[in-house]
Structure formats: structure tokens, C-alpha cells
Amino acid sequence: MDFELRYTPEQEAFRKEVRAFLEANIPPELEEPVDPANLSYEQYLMRRELGRKLGERGWLFPTFPKEYGGGGLPMELAVIIEEELDRYGLSLPPYYNTGGTLGAPCILVWGTEEQKRYFLPPILKGEVRVWQLLTEPGAGSDLASVKTLAVRDGDHYIINGQKTFVGSLHGADWMWTIVCTDPNGRRHENLSWFMIPADLPGISMTPLDLLTAGGEGGASPGAKFTVYFDNVRVPAFNLVGGENNGWKVATTHLELEHGGAGSIRRNRIVDRLIEYCKTTCRNGQPLSKDPDIRDLLVECYIDAEIGRLFNLRNYWLRHTRRPRTYEGPQASLHRKVSGLRIAEAIVKALGPYALTNDPAWDPSGGHLEVFHRASIVATHPGGTIEIQKVIMARRIGIGRAVREEAGTVV
Ligand SMILES: Cc1cc2nc3c(=O)[nH]c(=O)nc-3n(C[C@H](O)[C@H](O)[C@H](O)COP(=O)(O)OP(=O)(O)OC[C@H]3O[C@@H](n4cnc5c(N)ncnc54)[C@H](O)[C@@H]3O)c2cc1C
Known part of the structure; x- marks a missing residue:
């Protein structure tokens, strides 16, 4: 094979x-x-x-x-x-x-x-950049509990509430979000999904002060904000999927974000760590000659390779439109958990040098320090480690009589 x-x-x-x-x-x-x-x-x-x-x-x-x-x-x-x-x-x-x-x-x-x-x-075509606005102060893992409210008013909806841990550096043109459209409705049947122009009156934001908002890679956001909606009038045309049907729409993006999108990328940080250990001497010899460090590097290499294959498989499943079950959360869970292991290996191999991005001490140019700092933060976006385990259990039929179906993706 x-x-x-x-x-x-x-x-x-x-x-x-x-x-x-x-x-x-x-x-x-x-x-x-x-x-x-x-x-x-x-x-x-x-x-x-x-x-x-x-x-x-x-x-x-x-x-x-x-x-x-x-x-x-x-x-x-x-x-x-x-x-x-x-x-x-x-x-x-x-x-x-x-x-x-x-x-x-x-x-x-x-x-x-x-x-x-x-x-x-x-x-x-890349003409607009769009943020995702899901999390609220009281609704992170439990996204279905969002309280931001959209009320129909003629040809518009009026939106009030706040979203947090959202956005990126250098702004957006549009935002997509999930909000409540029926506060008294049944759970999962009271939400709606909107695309919103970011420059509408009543939208404001404040930056969050975080340890980091992204790990290695050009697609990382770089910063996070709290976005406030104060009587924001959004055209009804921008409601996607129908009123109170937002949870069904969410199953599509959640499926992709929970690892289902896949990727062709290998975790490059492991290559950087190996290179660092081959080229950095301590006590007169390269770090990679130390049997304990060699041990760590082999474990990291295996983690990176497993992650690459999970992601490549998911990329293939997605783009060839094959049926899927647990593969998304499996890849996401592995990325997050192995990211912590790799961060630990960085600290063990580099010792106190893992804490600096000063080029005089860090020949990786800061990549190792940033990854090690970001690895803890990276366990949260797109579903925490625990949430990936919950989804995976549901998909493989643990703890539920009926297996949970994967979200609809085309
Ligand atoms: C860097 C960064 C970027 C982000 N980007 C975005 C973004 O672009 N858009 C956006 O909308 N949100 C974003 N988020 C928010 C992210 O989606 C949430 O942080 C995440 O969903 C967890 O929600 P919470 O922080 O409210 O934690 P909670 O949901 O309050 O969870 C707290 C702890 O409880 C555990 N827990 C919760 N429920 C269960 C359960 N059922 N079983 C077992 N354990 C459980 C969690 O695993 C976690 O350890 C980002 C967060 C970070 C840190």
C-alpha cells in the first residue's frame, strides 16, 4: 500500500x-x-x-x-x-x-x-477577508448557548451582543456569525447564521491581551478581539440557511474546523528542532549526540509524520467528497496533543534557551520559542482537546446508542 x-x-x-x-x-x-x-x-x-x-x-x-x-x-x-x-x-x-x-x-x-x-x-477571488465570530463570554465549547440576539425588523435584523476571542491583525471586510433568533426556542433550533459587513454602524471592537494568538504558519491570526454589536442593522438577505436553522449551517464549518478540512502540511517545527539540535553544541558536542535528546527527536518525528498522514487523508476525504466519521476530531486531537509533546521536547532539548527568541541564543530565529509558547494556546481554537475527545467518542459510538453523523461538507 x-x-x-x-x-x-x-x-x-x-x-x-x-x-x-x-x-x-x-x-x-x-x-x-x-x-x-x-x-x-x-x-x-x-x-x-x-x-x-x-x-x-x-x-x-x-x-x-x-x-x-x-x-x-x-x-x-x-x-x-x-x-x-x-x-x-x-x-x-x-x-x-x-x-x-x-x-x-x-x-x-x-x-x-x-x-x-x-x-x-x-x-x-481574495477580494474580501472575512472573520468568524462564534465564541461569547458564556459560550465557547458550548457554542449552542450563544446569547447574541438578532430580532427581525422588516427587511433587516437588529443584532445586539458580543463575541470574544475573534478576529485577526489588520481587520476584515465581512464577518460571519451565529446568533440567537428565538430566545425561548428549543436548543439547537433557535439559532441563525449571518454574513455581516464589518463596517456597519454599531460594530466596535477592543483587542485582547493574550500570551499569543497563533502558532507557526502564515494562516495564523496574530491577534484576537472582542467585537460588540450595538443595534446593528443587517439585511435579511444576509441570513444564510433560514431563520432558526443556524445550527445545521454550523455543522458544516464545525466539521471542517474540527480537523475535517485536512492539510498537506507537515509540522515544520520538528524539522527546525532537529536542525537546531544537529547544529547547536553543548559541552563540546551537538545536542543531537545526546541519547536522551535523540530519543525525544525520534518521538517528535513520529508525531509529525502521523499528523501529516492524518491531515493528508482528511484533505483527500474532503476534496473527493468521501464519507467521513471520526477522522476530523482524530487529526485535531492529535495535532493539539502532539503540539504539547513537541513543546515539551523543545524545553527539554533547549533548556532555558527555549524561552528566548534573541538570535544570539536561538539559531531557529525565534520559531522554537514561539511554537512552545503558542502550543498551549493552540489547544483552544476550533474545539479544545476535551471537546475533540467528546466528538470522537460520539462518532465511534462510545456512550451513545446512535453514532453521531459527520457535518455536511461539499
Ligand atoms: C488563540 C485563539 C483563537 C481563537 N479564535 C477564535 C475565532 O477566530 N473565532 C471564535 O469564535 N472563537 C475563537 N476562539 C475561541 C475558542 O473557540 C474557545 O476558546 C474554545 O471553543 C473554548 O471555549 P472557552 O474558552 O469558552 O472555554 P470553555 O468552553 O469554558 O472550556 C473551559 C474548559 O472546560 C473544558 N470543557 C468544556 N466543555 C467540556 C465537556 N463537555 N467535556 C469535557 N471538558 C469540557 C474545555 O476543554 C476547557 O478545558 C479562539 C481561542 C483562542 C485561544
Whole structure:
């Protein structure tokens, strides 16, 4: 059995085209970020520009239907685009945009034809960036308890409430959210899903002061905010999936966010850690010669490889539209738990040097320090470790008479 993808000559020809395009369109100043919390506005703009150029070709969201601004490409060609971007430390999209990765699939599954034609092209072509606004002070893991209220008023809904731990550095054009539309309704049957222009009157935000808001990778957000809605009038057209049907819409993005989207990326931090240990000497010899450290590195290597294969499988399941059960939470759980193990290995191998990103002491350029700090934070977004276990148990039939179905994804 061969787990790796093999490419035909035609697919390799496509790779050449992608490589040439990226060489011509990725400016030399575009850096692989060390800490997303420091992503400058200039670097952000370069990524947006690259996103637009990819979008023009349908390569920003390559497997989405062409008629809505995607590329209509098969999975193998999407993997090639991702692999070529990965050579630059980038992924699709090359900046934080959960509108495309999570919001657009919801609109594709649950939106009307008119809504698809209105909302999808700007997202899939990279013209707008969209945040996801789910969590509230009293509703994180228990998302169905959201209290932000939307009340119908003619052709609009009036929204009041607050969302927290949301957003990213350098703003957004639109926001998608889940709110309550029937405070007295039954649980899961009282919610609605909206796409909201970020510049509507009554929307304000304050930044959160966090340990970090992202780990390694260009798609990390860099910052988080609390967003307030004060009598915000949103057109009824922006309600996707119908009133009080929001939980069904949420099953689509939750499925993807809980590991179901998959990825082709390997955890590069392990390669950096191995390189660090091979090139950094203590007591007259490279760290990698120490049998205890070698032990740790092998464990980390195995974790990274398991994670890569889980994610690649999920990417394949998603883009070939195969049925799935527990695979999403399995990959997410493994990423989060192995991230903590790798962080521990970093601390054990580097000792106090794990706490600094001063280049004089850290030849990884700060990547190891940022990863180790972010690994604890990274157990929260998109469902905590405990929540992934709860979902996985339901999917494999532990503790429930009927197995839980995976969310609808196309
Ligand atoms: C860096 C970062 C980025 C984020 N980005 C976003 C974003 O873009 N958009 C957004 O909407 N939200 C975002 N979040 C919020 C994130 O989704 C929540 O933090 C997460 O869902 C957990 O919710 P909570 O913090 O309210 O914790 P709680 O839900 O209050 O959980 C507290 C603890 O209880 C445990 N727990 C809860 N329920 C159970 C259960 N049933 N069984 C066992 N244990 C349980 C949890 O695992 C956790 O350890 C982000 C958070 C962080 C830290």
C-alpha cells in the first residue's frame, strides 16, 4: 500500500506552471512569519496581493466551483498548488481568512443561488477577508448557548451582543456569525447564521491581551478581539440557511474546523528542532549526540509524520467528497496533543534557551520559542482537546446508542 501521492506527467507540467507563477509573483520581501503577532501591515498587504493574483486564476480556492470564483480543479492539482506554496512557508489562503476556509463552504451548502452568486466570488477571488465570530463570554465549547440576539425588523435584523476571542491583525471586510433568533426556542433550533459587513454602524471592537494568538504558519491570526454589536442593522438577505436553522449551517464549518478540512502540511517545527539540535553544541558536542535528546527527536518525528498522514487523508476525504466519521476530531486531537509533546521536547532539548527568541541564543530565529509558547494556546481554537475527545467518542459510538453523523461538507 502506498500512502503517498504520485503525479502524472500532466500533473507535473501543472506543477511547473504553478512554480513559475509563484516565482514571478511572490515578492522577495515576503517573509515566512516567525510570530504572527508581529505580522506587519506591509507583509499583510503582500499576502493579500498574492491572494488576489491566485484568486484571478481560481488557485486561491482551487477545488471550489468555477462559477462562484473557485478553480474547479481536482484534488491532486490543489495539492500541487499547496505543495508549491509550502516551499515558501505559505498555505492557501496565504493569510488568515476563515471566510474562505469555513464560511464559504457553509454558503455553498446552505445558501440560496442568489446568496452564492453574491457572497462567494469576492471571497474566493481574495477580494474580501472575512472573520468568524462564534465564541461569547458564556459560550465557547458550548457554542449552542450563544446569547447574541438578532430580532427581525422588516427587511433587516437588529443584532445586539458580543463575541470574544475573534478576529485577526489588520481587520476584515465581512464577518460571519451565529446568533440567537428565538430566545425561548428549543436548543439547537433557535439559532441563525449571518454574513455581516464589518463596517456597519454599531460594530466596535477592543483587542485582547493574550500570551499569543497563533502558532507557526502564515494562516495564523496574530491577534484576537472582542467585537460588540450595538443595534446593528443587517439585511435579511444576509441570513444564510433560514431563520432558526443556524445550527445545521454550523455543522458544516464545525466539521471542517474540527480537523475535517485536512492539510498537506507537515509540522515544520520538528524539522527546525532537529536542525537546531544537529547544529547547536553543548559541552563540546551537538545536542543531537545526546541519547536522551535523540530519543525525544525520534518521538517528535513520529508525531509529525502521523499528523501529516492524518491531515493528508482528511484533505483527500474532503476534496473527493468521501464519507467521513471520526477522522476530523482524530487529526485535531492529535495535532493539539502532539503540539504539547513537541513543546515539551523543545524545553527539554533547549533548556532555558527555549524561552528566548534573541538570535544570539536561538539559531531557529525565534520559531522554537514561539511554537512552545503558542502550543498551549493552540489547544483552544476550533474545539479544545476535551471537546475533540467528546466528538470522537460520539462518532465511534462510545456512550451513545446512535453514532453521531459527520457535518455536511461539499
Ligand atoms: C488563540 C485563539 C483563537 C481563537 N479564535 C477564535 C475565532 O477566530 N473565532 C471564535 O469564535 N472563537 C475563537 N476562539 C475561541 C475558542 O473557540 C474557545 O476558546 C474554545 O471553543 C473554548 O471555549 P472557552 O474558552 O469558552 O472555554 P470553555 O468552553 O469554558 O472550556 C473551559 C474548559 O472546560 C473544558 N470543557 C468544556 N466543555 C467540556 C465537556 N463537555 N467535556 C469535557 N471538558 C469540557 C474545555 O476543554 C476547557 O478545558 C479562539 C481561542 C483562542 C485561544
